Structures are given as C-alpha cells and as structure tokens.
Amino acid sequence: MPDTPLLDTVTFPADTRGFDAGQLRQLADEVRAETIDAVSVTGGHLGSALGVVELTVALHHVFETPDDILIWDVGHQCYPHKILTGRRDRIRTLRQGGGLSGFTKRSESEYDPFGAAHASTSISAALGFAAARDQKGGSNRVVAVIGDGSMSAGMAYEAMNNAVEATSGQLTVVLNDNDMSIAPPVGGMSAYLAKLVSGGTYRSFRRLGRSMAQHLPRPFRDAAKKAEEYARGMVTGGTFFEELGFYYVGPIDGHDMEALVPVLKNAAAITDRPVLVHVVTQKGKGYAPAENSADKYHGVVKFDVVSGKQAKAISNAPSYTKVFGTELIKRAQHDPSIVAITAAMPGGTGLDLFGQAFPERTYDVGIAEQHAVTFAAGLAADGMKPFCAIYSTFLQRGYDQVVHDVAIQGLPVRFAMDRAGLVGADGATHAGSFDIGFMGTLPGMVLMAAADEAELAAMIATACEIDDRPSAFRYPRGDGVGVEIPERAAPLEIGRGRIVREGTSVAILSLGTRLQESLKAADLLSARGVSATVADARFAKPLDAEMILRLAREHECLITVEEGAMGGFGAFVLQLLAEKGALDAGLKVRTLHLPDVFQDHDKPEAMYAAAGLNADHIAATALTALGIGAARGAVRA
Numbered sequence: 001m002p003d004t005p006l007l008d009t010v011t012f013p014a015d016t017r018g019f020d021a022g023q024l025r026q027l028a029d030e031v032r033a034e035t036i037d038a039v040s041v042t043g044g045h046l047g048s049a050l051g052v053v054e055l056t057v058a059l060h061h062v063f064e065t066p067d068d069i070l071i072w073d074v075g076h077q078c079y080p081h082k083i084l085t086g087r088r089d090r091i092r093t094l095r096q097g098g099g100l101s102g103f104t105k106r107s108e109s110e111y112d113p114f115g116a117a118h119a120s121t122s123i124s125a126a127l128g129f130a131a132a133r134d135q136k137g138g139s140n141r142v143v144a145v146i147g148d149g150s151m152s153a154g155m156a157y158e159a160m161n162n163a164v165e166a167t168s169g170q171l172t173v174v175l176n177d178n179d180m181s182i183a184p185p186v187g188g189m190s191a192y193l194a195k196l197v198s199g200g201t202y203r204s205f206r207r208l209g210r211s212m213a214q215h216l217p218r219p220f221r222d223a224a225k226k227a228e229e230y231a232r233g234m235v236t237g238g239t240f241f242e243e244l245g246f247y248y249v250g251p252i253d254g255h256d257m258e259a260l261v262p263v264l265k266n267a268a269a270i271t272d273r274p275v276l277v278h279v280v281t282q283k284g285k286g287y288a289p290a291e292n293s294a295d296k297y298h299g300v301v302k303f304d305v306v307s308g309k310q311a312k313a314i315s316n317a318p319s320y321t322k323v324f325g326t327e328l329i330k331r332a333q334h335d336p337s338i339v340a341i342t343a344a345m346p347g348g349t350g351l352d353l354f355g356q357a358f359p360e361r362t363y364d365v366g367i368a369e370q371h372a373v374t375f376a377a378g379l380a381a382d383g384m385k386p387f388c389a390i391y392s393t394f395l396q397r398g399y400d401q402v403v404h405d406v407a408i409q410g411l412p413v414r415f416a417m418d419r420a421g422l423v424g425a426d427g428a429t430h431a432g433s434f435d436i437g438f439m440g441t442l443p444g445m446v447l448m449a450a451a452d453e454a455e456l457a458a459m460i461a462t463a464c465e466i467d468d469r470p471s472a473f474r475y476p477r478g479d480g481v482g483v484e485i486p487e488r489a490a491p492l493e494i495g496r497g498r499i500v501r502e503g504t505s506v507a508i509l510s511l512g513t514r515l516q517e518s519l520k521a522a523d524l525l526s527a528r529g530v531s532a533t534v535a536d537a538r539f540a541k542p543l544d545a546e547m548i549l550r551l552a553r554e555h556e557c558l559i560t561v562e563e564g565a566m567g568g569f570g571a572f573v574l575q576l577l578a579e580k581g582a583l584d585a586g587l588k589v590r591t592l593h594l595p596d597v598f599q600d601h602d603k604p605e606a607m608y609a610a611a612g613l614n615a616d617h618i619a620a621t622a623l624t625a626l627g628i629g630a631a632r633g634a635v636r637a
C-alpha cells in the first residue's frame with residue numbers, strides 16, 4: 001500500500017477545500033499512487049483514471065460537491081473521484097461482486113448525481129440539472145467532464161446545441177482532451193482539437209500572464225480583475241464552441257494544478273453563458289507502463305505495480321472476437337464488397353485485425369453508433385456488404401437507425417453483435433441483454449446466436465450470403481469453447497436449428513451461449529433417469545418452426561434457454577406454440593432467460609448462477625416441471 005499521509009486526512013471533498021496549491025499537488029500524487037495500487041488488485045479502467053487525477057482534485061477543491069453537480073462522462077475515469085468521495089475504504093472492491101461499481105452510479109453515492117458507462121451523455125444530463133436548478137431558483141453549479149473520444153457522438157452536439165436555450169445560468173463543460181479514445185481518436189473534431197492544442201496559444205500560455213485578462217470575455221475579465229492570477233492559462237479561441245454559445249477557455253494543462261484551480265474558479269463564477277474549459281491531459285499519466293503502452297492501459301486485468309505486467313489468463317480457445325475478426329478476413333479475401341464498420345471499438349470487436357488486412361475497407365466512425373448503422377445502410381444500399389460490428393449494449397443507441405434506415409428498407413446490413421449476454425465486471429450497463437428482443441421483433445430480420453466458435457464462423461458465412469435483408473448474429477464476451485473451426489465454414493440454412501442430442505421426455509431448446517450448460521443439464525437429467533433432447537435453435541428469427549413443433553409434439557416438457565432478457569427467444573417460441581395450438585394438449589413449457597432485474601457486476605460464473613442459467617438450474621427446472629421435484633442441490637453433478 002502506498003504511503004499517503006495527506007490523503008489519509010481526506011474522506012470527503014470538503015476536507016480539501018482549505019488546501020493550498022502545494023497540498024493539492026501532493027494530494028494528487030497520493031491519489032494517483034492509491035489508484036494504481038487499487039487497480040493492480042482489482043483490474044479496471046486505469047489509463048483514463050490516471051489522466052484525470054489532478055483534474056479530479058481540482059474540481060472537488062473548487063466546486064462544492066455534492067451540492068454542486070459533477071458528472072463524469074462514461075464514468076470509467078471515476079476511480080480518483082471515488083477515492084475522494086467517501087469510498088476509499090472500498091476502493092479495492094472495484095468491479096468485484098458486491099463491491100464498488102467501475103462507473104458512476106446514483107445508488108452508490110450522493111457524489112454520483114448521474115450514472116453512466118455509455119459515452120457522451122454527460123452534457124445532456126448536466127444541462128438537465130442546470131435547467132432544473134433554474135426552474136427551482138437554485139444557485140448550485142453544474143459541471144460535466146467529457147473526453148475527446150466521447151465528443152464524437154451526436155448526443156454531445158445535441159446537448160451543446162441546446163445549452164444556451166435550456167439554461168440561463170452557470171454550466172461548465174470540461175473537455176478532457178488526452179488525444180485518445182480506447183484506440184487513437186478519429187474524425188474531424190479530433191483533428192480540430194489537435195489543432196487547438198498544437199496552436200501557439202497552448203505552447204505560450206505560461207507566458208501570457210495577466211495581460212490575458214484584456215482579451216477575455218467580460219465576465220472573465222471581471223473575475224480576473226478580482227484575482228489576477230486566475231487569468232493565467234486562459235486563452236480565448238475555439239471558434240466552434242463559441243459559435244454554439246459557449247465561452248471557450250483553453251487549452252490548459254490538465255496536470256498543472258496552478259493553471260487548473262484558477263481557471264475552474266473562473267468558470268464556476270460565469271453565469272451568463274455556458275463555459276467550455278479545454279483541458280489537455282495524458283492518458284496513463286504518472287505510471288510509466290501505462291504511458292508507454294499503445295492503449296495507455298485503458299482497461300487492465302490485475303497487474304504487478306513495479307513491472308506493470310498484467311496477469312492475463314491463458315486460454316486454449318480463441319476469443320469469439322478474434323474468431324469474428326479472422327473469419328471476416330477470410331471471407332473478405334474472396335469478396336471485395338465486404339467492408340467493416342466499428343464505432344470506436346476496433347480492438348474490442350476484432351476489427352483491428354480486419355483493419356490491418358484491409359485498411360481501405362475498414363471504417364472507424366468514432367463513438368457514433370447511430371451514424372455507424374445508417375452509414376452501413378448507405379453502403380448496403382449501394383451494393384456493398386457492410387459488417388457493422390457493435391457491442392450488443394452499444395447497438396441500443398442505434399436502434400431507431402436499425403429500424404428506420406435498415407429494416408424498413410430491407411437493406412442487407414450484417415450486424416455483428418459482440419458482448420451479447422452477461423459481461424461480468426462492467427455490469428448492467430454493458431450487459432448485452434436485450435438484443436434478441438429488439439432485433440427479433442423486426443420484420444425481415446435474420447437473427448442468429450452462436451453456441452460456439454465454429455457456429456460463429458458458420459453464421460458469418462451465412463450473413464455473407466444474405467443479400468436481400470438485414471441479418472444479425474450475437475456472440476458473447478470471452479473465449480470460445482475449444483471446438484475446431486473448419487478452414488472454410490459452410491453457411492447455414494436460414495431458419496434451421498439442429499438436434500445435438502436425442503432424448504425422449506424433456507426437450508431443452510437452447511439459443512446461443514448456454515448450449516454447453518444445456519448438454520450438461522441433459523447429463524444430470526440422465527443420471528436421474530430422465531431422457532433429454534438438446535437442440536440448438538441457431539436462429540431466433542426466423543424460428544425453425546418445424547423442429548420446434550416436433551420437439552413440442554414428442555416431449556412432455558420443453559425448456560427454452562437463452563442468455564438474454566425476457567421478451568426474447570422464449571417469448572418467440574411460446575408465441576409460435578400458442579399460434580400452432582401446440583400448447584393445447586398440456587405441453588409443459590418453461591422459459592429460462594436473464595432475470596427481470598439489472599444484474600450488478602460480478603464474476604461471470606456468479607452472474608450465471610444468480611440468473612439461473614447453469615446446468616443444475618436447467619435440470620432442476622425440468623425435474624420440477626415433470627413433477628419429479630428436485631432441490632437444485634439434488635441434481636448437481
């Protein structure tokens with residue numbers, strides 16, 4: 001544990017309010033050491049947190065949190081904030097079951113006035129808080145901190161566009177520009193910010209001194225007159241933001257406490273217009289292994305603090321993500337119309353591999369899922385074969401585009417939905433729980449779910465051939481099950497499932513990831529003298545009606561299993577059975593799916609157990625339905 005004498009005196013931000021610049025610097029150093037040490041035992045989003053240590057200390061020193069509202073965009077950089085807001089005693093439980101969330105969360109602390117984890121929501125939320133304050137005649141201040149990567153999303157612009165009209169009072173947006181998203185940032189705004197930073201203004205701000213006050217907008221000038229040192233580090237510019245009605249201040253060095261504190265004090269005092277403070281930081285700041293790594297330790301597993309070496313688990317199977325990337329490359333080698341789209345997640349989606357193989361056919365559109373989907377629709381409309389690879393949870397943001405721009409027009413966009421199902425430590429915000437329901441209800445959509453990595457390869461091959469309508473395939477976070485992938489996977493027959501194991505009394509109909517557990521459940525049932533068929537549905541849409549109706553006819557009990565929310569595969573099957581009268585003769589149907597709650601972060605195994613999607617739960621469900629009765633423990637292997 002690091003030596004933290006000053007931090008030890010701080011439990012809440014109020015404890016820092018009397019600190020001088022030297023003490024604030026020392027506090028930042030100690031918070032940084034504490035953050036590194038904590039994440040070394042928990043894993044998590046380290047690089048972004050290290051980049052905002054000074055900013056966090058300065059914000060809590062200047063603003064009267066929690067009365068003043070401080071909103072972190074994404075929230076993945078909030079560990080220093082948690083350390084300073086009464087949660088240091090639990091900081092080594094970050095992202096662990098029952099422990100602190102890795103993001104901001106309203107239920108966790110009054111210092112988290114708004115929860116997040118998806119990007120680019122902070123300015124809208126802050127504007128809402130500012131407008132609420134205005135409505136109530138309050139006087140508290142409101143701050144949003146948003147990263148340069150998150151500044152690529154439509155929501156951020158929608159909020160800035162509305163800011164001047166929605167609030168007549170104080171609102172500070174801190175643009176934390178570390179010139180990084182998860183991958184290097186992309187797009188015109190990123191280039192614009194780089195230009196602002198590389199301009200003479202930034203290089204020379206230290207020389208500007210008090211004369212700068214003359215060039216500042218009037219409120220700054222007045223404030224600067226009161227405290228001339230506040231003017232240091234403030235530079236006008238940023239035409240784009242000015243045109244939207246903001247005062248633009250910056251760029252300033254986000255690691256320089258003597259620049260940060262006075263500038264933030266000034267921003268807090270401005271009430272006639274919103275202020276955008278452009279702060280330049282370094283992702284991974286102050287920890288050499290992070291600073292020197294390509295991803296700046298954006299997300300790490302446990303690591304050794306001295307060497308920075310991460311304790312990566314060894315696996316015998318490739319990750320689904322890697323299978324997606326490599327299989328798509330194979331297909332693209334024979335089909336020049338295949339192109340791939342990612343919304344700022346090239347590494348996370350495996351499209352970094354595709355991008356190396358086909359740089360000209362890979363589009364990283366930034367954090368802009370809505371645009372990604374409609375951009376793919378345009379590509380498809382003009383004869384390309386777009387694979388739009390977006391995590392299930394982030395595709396939620398592009399849903400109207402999926403409906404309106406893709407599905408209604410019947411365009412053959414292929415949606416590769418990674419991280420479908422539970423994701424462990426990132427928790428509820430990142431779980432891909434809903435895609436079966438929201439994609440499966442769309443007319444014309446072909447929706448597949450991979451039970452293993454060979455199935456994923458087959459589904460990619462299938463999607464390649466679907467040229468007359470949209471298609472989607474879902475697959476989970478993590479490694480495959482270790483099955484062999486054929487050199488050239490054959491496409492599947494659309495709407496055909498497969499029987500994996502034949503039995504007589506119970507039919508377990510699995511969609512996607514829980515097939516292995518379903519097979520284990522069949523073993524458990526067999527040990528209890530119950531014969532089970534196990535089928536892999538492969539398709540949530542169109543359903544294999546023939547297979548499902550046969551299972552219904554030939555078994556006493558039918559259990560659907562899926563790693564998705566209610567209202568998904570099980571609901572589709574029930575609807576089919578009802579429509580075809582297959583429920584009329586007493587078939588016992590049970591639908592196993594994710595529980596109707598937002599499951600908190602935990603180890604995946606614990607989450608599956610809590611969800612009731614393990615072999616013993618499946619088997620117990622069958623036994624209970626058959627009236628054989630079994631406490632779960634009774635069927636455990």
Ligand SMILES: Cc1ncc(C[n+]2csc(CCOP(=O)(O)OP(=O)(O)O)c2C)c(N)n1
Pocket residue numbers: 047048051074076077117118119146147148149150151178180181182283298343344345367368369394397
């Ligand atoms: C809507 C959405 N898309 C993608 C992501 C994945 N994501 C999390 S952080 C991040 C990069 C954010 O970059 P920036 O805002 O600059 O913060 P930094 O990591 O640089 O501190 C991305 C792409 C997300 N959380 N939400």
Ligand SMILES: CC(=O)[C@@H](O)[C@H](O)COP(=O)(O)O
Pocket residue numbers: 045074076117182299348419423426430477
């Ligand atoms: C904060 C965020 O949204 C990403 O960093 C996310 O945590 C990545 O998840 P994976 O680790 O599953 O790629």
Ligand SMILES: [Mg+2]
Pocket residue numbers: 147148149150176177178179180181
């Ligand atoms: Mg960034």
